[in-house]
Amino acid sequence: MTKYIIIILTVFFYQKIYATELTGFAKIVDGDTVHINSYKIRLEGIDAPEMKQKCKKDYLQISSLIGLNFQKEYFCGETAKKKLKEKIGKLQIKCISSGKDRYKRYLATCFSGKINLNKWMVRNGYAIAYRRYSKMY
Numbered sequence: 001m002t003k004y005i006i007i008i009l010t011v012f013f014y015q016k017i018y019a020t021e022l023t024g025f026a027k028i029v030d031g032d033t034v035h036i037n038s039y040k041i042r043l044e045g046i047d048a049p050e051m052k053q054k055c056k057k058d059y060l061q062i063s064s065l066i067g068l069n070f071q072k073e074y075f076c077g078e079t080a081k082k083k084l085k086e087k088i089g090k091l092q093i094k095c096i097s098s099g100k101d102r103y104k105r106y107l108a109t110c111f112s113g114k115i116n117l118n119k120w121m122v123r124n125g126y127a128i129a130y131r132r133y134s135k136m137y
């Protein structure tokens with residue numbers, strides 16, 4: 001039993017020691033990527049639409065009985081970037097990285113004050129939970 005406790009504590013403290021904390025003013029690249037100084041950071045556990053990706057949304061519903069509605073296309077990647085930029089505003093953000101991806105970007109959970117930006121993007125519909133890599137959102 002003691003052996004298992006030691007292993008669990010070792011893993012816990014090892015992860016905390018090697019977590020990288022990055023703080024600063026963010027340049028928003030897209031809905032799931034930011035730069036702080038020269039650090040490229042991918043918001044961990046989420047996937048936002050690509051910048052040139054088009055989505056559809058309802059703008060006029062005539063009848064719910066027969067399902068007649070009109071949709072318009074919009075650039076949802078641009079919307080995701082815009083909303084993330086508005087949420088952060090001119091504040092500094094703090095990103096806690098758990099490692100790097102295959103493109104050498106930091107994988108991180110980012111915060112604006114006490115708001116988890118990764119979670120905020122998913123909860124507000126600007127990104128989806130990337131369940132393949134994380135079960136957090």
